[in-house]
Amino acid sequence: MRVSSKAHYGLRMMTEFAKAYGAGPLSIAEVARVEHLPLAYLEQLASQLRRGGLVESTRGVHGGYALTRPADQISVLDVVTVIEGEVSPVECVAHGYVTGTCLREGECASRGLWMRLKQSIDAVLSQTTLAELVADQSLIDSMAPAEASR
Amino acid sequence: MRVSSKAHYGLRMMTEFAKAYGAGPLSIAEVARVEHLPLAYLEQLASQLRRGGLVESTRGVHGGYALTRPADQISVLDVVTVIEGEVSPVECVAHGYVTGTCLREGECASRGLWMRLKQSIDAVLSQTTLAELVADQSLIDSMAPAEASR
DNA sequence: ATAATTCTGACCATGACAGTCGGGATTCTC
DNA sequence: GAGAATCCCGACTGTCATGGTCAGAATTAT
Numbered sequence: 001m002r003v004s005s006k007a008h009y010g011l012r013m014m015t016e017f018a019k020a021y022g023a024g025p026l027s028i029a030e031v032a033r034v035e036h037l038p039l040a041y042l043e044q045l046a047s048q049l050r051r052g053g054l055v056e057s058t059r060g061v062h063g064g065y066a067l068t069r070p071a072d073q074i075s076v077l078d079v080v081t082v083i084e085g086e087v088s089p090v091e092c093v094a095h096g097y098v099t100g101t102c103l104r105e106g107e108c109a110s111r112g113l114w115m116r117l118k119q120s121i122d123a124v125l126s127q128t129t130l131a132e133l134v135a136d137q138s139l140i141d142s143m144a145p146a147e148a149s150r
Numbered sequence: 151m152r153v154s155s156k157a158h159y160g161l162r163m164m165t166e167f168a169k170a171y172g173a174g175p176l177s178i179a180e181v182a183r184v185e186h187l188p189l190a191y192l193e194q195l196a197s198q199l200r201r202g203g204l205v206e207s208t209r210g211v212h213g214g215y216a217l218t219r220p221a222d223q224i225s226v227l228d229v230v231t232v233i234e235g236e237v238s239p240v241e242c243v244a245h246g247y248v249t250g251t252c253l254r255e256g257e258c259a260s261r262g263l264w265m266r267l268k269q270s271i272d273a274v275l276s277q278t279t280l281a282e283l284v285a286d287q288s289l290i291d292s293m294a295p296a297e298a299s300r
Numbered sequence: 301a302t303a304a305t306t307c308t309g310a311c312c313a314t315g316a317c318a319g320t321c322g323g324g325a326t327t328c329t330c
Numbered sequence: 331g332a333g334a335a336t337c338c339c340g341a342c343t344g345t346c347a348t349g350g351t352c353a354g355a356a357t358t359a360t
Contacts, residue, residue, distance in 0.1 A: 004347085004348070004349090005348085005349075006347095006348070006349070009349095038349085038351085040350075040351055040352070041349070041350055041351080044349095044350090058358090059357045059358060060357055060358025060359055061357095061359040061360070062358085063357085063358075
């Protein structure tokens with residue numbers, strides 16, 4: 001019951017892309033720098049995000065990545081799904097589940113529980129967008145200077 | 151973002167114990183039989199559940215395991231927690247988290263998100279008790295014969 | 301040309317998961 | 331007391347996901 005740090009990294013990268021949205025592509029070298037994450041690893045994640053359609057890339061000298069749509073139209077669920085695959089506590093409540101695969105199907109009492117759980121998780125993750133994360137961060141940053149001056 | 155089958159097995163075993171509650175201990179051999187789960191593996195899980203205080207054991211010929219409290223006082227969260235440890239999407243929202251461990255603490259915008267997520271998951275899992283799972287199962291069983299007669 | 305980028309595939313170390321196995325300790329039943 | 335049914339425990343194992351690293355190719359601005 002945890003989010004992989006892979007997905008977490010991906011999300012952090014996406015918030016950086018969100019901040020840079022509209023100002024040309026942002027390189028992962030830059031992301032690695034400000035987020036203190038391993039560059040080679042980010043490369044992989046960025047590729048996944050691109051294949052998932054969340055970002056588009058520009059190669060060459062002033063290249064980098066940019067969101068394919070505004071930050072308020074990309075939810076955390078979108079990001080997590082692209083990186084970790086569908087979030088589903090057990091196989092039998094996944095979207096692509098084929099009826100009959102689970103032998104216990106008929107007599108399974110906990111399926112309802114898992115479905116409620118999945119819905120609950122999906123709800124939280126889909127309600128939060130990258131735009132909100134960025135806004136929260138700005139808020140935090142604006143308070144930070146006072147505290148950081150020790 | 152998934153529940154291990156280990157925890158799932160544990161839960162299934164617990165519902166069997168719940169059904170047998172009040173009628174003496176239930177052996178894991180019996181559980182393995184009706185749930186079609188590997189006995190040797192269940193032994194390990196049962197030990198964990200005992201160490202976690204959810205069941206108590208009786209050795210010897212008519213031995214087995216029994217819940218330490220009524221099924222309506224044991225939540226799914228209790229079971230999952232004993233087997234998988236605290237359910238927490240990321241380290242920094244875990245119960246025993248030591249402030250300062252995460253370098254980004256101050257400027258982390260997603261922490262609020264993870265806390266909401268954890269709360270949401272905990273809520274779903276703690277609201278469902280073993281008693282309810284058993285009740286659901288009885289309901290299913292009472293409908294099943296008609297359908298099973300094909 | 302060269303430097304900055306993305307892109308790709310291969311590689312690797314570690315640990316969790318999902319078991320299996322062997323034998324010991326306890327307790328009921330005969 | 332012998333045996334059988336149990337729980338108990340530690341060690342072992344194979345497979346897979348995670349969290350990376352690395353080398354080099356392709357692309358593009360300067």
